Amino acid sequence: MFKAKLSCTGLLLLAGNVAADWEVNLTRGVTEISREIYDLHMIIFWICVVIGLAVFGVMLWSVIHHRKSRGAKAHNFHENLFVEITWTVIPFVILIAMAVPATATLIKMYDNTEAELDIQITGYQWKWRYQYIGKEIDFFSSLSTPRDQINNEAVKGEHYLLEVDNPLVIPAGKKVRFLLTANDVIHSWWVPELAVKKDAIPGFINEAWTVVDKPGVYRGQCAELCGKDHGFMPIVVEVKPEAEFDAWLAEVKQAEQEKTAQAEKSWSLADLMVVGEEVYNKACLACHQANGEGIPGVFPGLKNSPIALGDQSAHIDIVLNGKQGTAMQAFRDQFSAVELAAVITYERNAWGNKTGDIVSPAQISELKEPAQ
Amino acid sequence: MNTSVAATHHHGPASGIGRWLFTTNHKDIGTLYLWFSFIMFLTGGCMALLIRAELFQPGLQLVQPDFFNQMTTMHGLIMVFGAVMPAFVGLANWMVPMMVGAPDMALPRMNNWSFWILPFAFSMMLLTLFMEGGAPNFGWTFYAPLSTTYAPPSVTYFIFAVHMMGISSIMGAINIIATILNLRAPGMTMMKLPLFVWTWLITAFLLIAVMPVLAGVVTMMLMDIHFGTSFFDAAGGGDPVLFQHVFWFFGHPEVYIMILPAFGIVSEIIPTFARKRLFGYASMVYATASIALLSFIVWAHHMFTVGLPLAGELFFMFATMLIAIPTGVKVFNWVATMFRGSMTFETPMLFALAFVVLFTIGGFSGLMLAIAPVDFQYHDTYFVVAHFHYVLVPGAVFAIMAAAYYWLPKWCGRYYNETMGKVHFWCSFIGVNITFFPMHFIGLAGMPRRIPDYALQFADFNAIATVGAFIFGFSQLIFLYNVISCIRKGKPADDRVWEGSHGLEWTLPSPAPYHSFSEPPQVK
């Protein structure tokens, strides 16, 4: 079994590699800043290469020519003020030459003014939330690579680990400002081709910006260790021409309304269980595990847990509001009423938790938007 | 205990295990430190091999992500605090008294205490692997709040283990400083001190200055976790980034603590095998001191992406770049020492030469990281991993190996097997480059660090790196074998050991007598 798995992986790997490009250098990226950074990188790299060749060259020359086996006699100089000053001053000059363009680029990167669109990005364990400020758009974005690919039970797709359910969509050619923060621990939002990497710090807001001229799909990942699934927290940015972007905005709003309507209709246990399992696998499994047993000492099991078996309201409360100071986050805004009702129902009836309870979407709607 | 305080100091080692448990002898303590650090190197190395094995292919094969994070964390901590630092302290214990012409360390009983705290501290740290919730899993830099609010319960033990290591390091450093400042033989002026001694003096100063800061920051963590404070929580007016500032105020000098003694070792070895005095002794001393002083004002180069204000970003970028100058002076001096020398290439020299080249490469990538705007692309990728392994493995670790080969004949009075030494060198040299060079590529191509699984475009170089890691790791068994067989049956060494050697330690017989200089030598 193990062997079969292994050889299977081998094959998948080969298949994967054919598709993937061999990259050995920094990406040039698709923004003005990313190209400037790339140029800086190359300049410094070549300066280092030249210095390295000079230093190692002299060293190699001595190693070859001044070896005892060749009869070299040791000379007796051990000081020379002039050369010592020279090799202090020259590197200093080189460093200044590097610092000047670096400073210029950095100042440009720090210019957060005059943005045409503001997006608040919040890091969660382990997904991103995108809120378009002033546009009433608010959604979560998490890994969409199926588990069986990660566990080597299926062929890995082209964008293995770099694909999400809801990409961030931004308009081409416009300055977009990101306001970064986090809900729990520190994350870092990084898309190499945009040359944007900024930490998302809980309780504080960091600013970053980008202007992408070329429409396309750009991929990145969370770049700050944020716990167990830090490696499974990708970012996908879709840059669309302005007209398409506006169409997308309308579409998202439409979908939002349909979801609310869904909550009104009545749901059967079986239907809720289907949706619930989906939601569970997407959002809860990372911590509470597929078998509902959690990870002892870190994440509690839900199988046979007093909350999942006991009073509904406590269960609903912790899922909607999370628990301060623990990894259990508030899911109130992450899912629609239907999805929340479904996942709670699911937890109360899965893995032998046979309560037979149905938590109805209407119940949750009420709690989500308390009657004014 | 020493109740009859009659001067019993001129005698050989005690027998049995008591010799090691109760010793006050700098050589015994040095030996303990060195073996301890080697065991820790193997332990941390095995964790590294597990990391590499998991990363051999994309997908999860051997370990679960949470355990992977524990391995990364423990690997970093063990290598830094358990392998490299104690190895240098062990070398200092052995060599500093002999090099300055002292009878022993200044405070011998405290010296023993500094050592024996370590095995207990590391036992406690390793025990966390078996606790509920697992070992620390937040990286060796343990950023809050991942290491506070969201940490497994074992973090409390981790905090106390760090306290213990801190106590050990501070006492060890105080001892070394006191020995150097107070126990020099007549005529051994400061500007005649061997460079290994000089670099250690400055390292000890760094240790005393920054280990308490580390103790301070873990104490604040403890308070946040258990006593309701809000140092690293914005809700109470604190700041998670504050943790990073305090940590790196310790952390950056810490990396120089791991390299300055290596500079010292290389500055001893190269002149010996080039049969030529060290070029620019005085500038070496000043360069070391400048590196140490600069190291206090560059810490935020680890934090370019946390959103520092622009002025801070620029300040830390410039200060960091400046470090290239004194470091460059050192590299140039080494090359100038070799220039027009009369070189031979015994194992210590091979390691020292590899050090110069590979450390410099690591230094170059460091300089690239120092350029703030570009670091936005490099930060937290394998490019950083490549950088620090280049300065730490073929840097610090190679220097330690070089030192071990260089002084082994003095320590045990026997020569190691030269051929085997050379085989060890070449396997290590090749292995280390196969392991860490490809990491530059995957880093630039965009692979973040501390991830157990990765996108497909990183697969090839990861596979290569893993192969290299196993080559490098298993080559260390050659070293182990060589050392043991040298101790047991190596051919006897003379006092001078190396043709080009100079310095007080070589005036002593090989093996060095249990008490080095009971009569202080006169240094001209």
Added chain:
Amino acid sequence: MSTQSYYVPDQSRWPILASMALFLMAFGAGNMINALSAGDGGGVGLVMLLAGALGMGMILVGWFGNVIKESHSGLYSQQMDRSFRWGMSWFIFSEIMFFAAFFGTLFYVRNLAVPWLGGEGDKGVSNMLWQEFSSQWPLLSTPDPQLYPGPQAVIDPWHIPLLNTILLISSSFTVTLAHKALKLGGRSRVVFWLAATILLGVIFLYFQAYEYAEAYNELGLTLHSGIYGATFFILTGFHGLHVTMGTVMLIIIWLRVLKGHFSEEKHFAFEAVSWYWHFVDVVWVGLFLFVYIL
């Protein structure tokens, strides 16, 4: 300088015993704190901690006993004395750096973090997340008052803290007077001035305890009242701990003076303790300025 007579002590059992005691203390403390936080007692840990602490106490008595005996049998040369001096000075330097970490924390939160959260300075946008909050120091209302209820008031520097400043500064003088007396060989005056120093230290501690009680019971100034309370207690708390240690050391020295231990020329232990005491005093002046007044 001659190293001819540099004394290298014989094998000793104290260090390894001390390492074991330290391990017991650390493991016990870890165990206890975790158990308390998880809400289930802390029995085993507490026992380990106490056993470790007791052991450590006994070891220190034995260890220092050895040192004193060796010193009395004339085994320590001038050079040895200098080693001790270097040792103590660098130890105090390390303590200064320990406090530096907390002072640094204080400056950082006051000048950067809190203003940012309140909407000022480079990262003022952060205020978006805490719109009710505005920056002030002392921090009476935290960004999230539900989680960290701020204090109702802070301590008035011109009452107890001022008194404590006067107490500690005078104790620095008294310890110096004791030292002068010791150098002149006036033993009874040494006993008197040392006793005065100890008394001042104890009174200081009493007032500090009083102030803490007041902070907790009346002002709502606690560890949990946000960053002001956190920095306040960590700085004054560790200082208080150091005063306690210093006082214990002074008491030991005092007892040793009573036993006739120190000579006019050789009294390093005495000096070490007085250096320590001055250091504690200087830290207090820093605290008084930056924690209480400003």
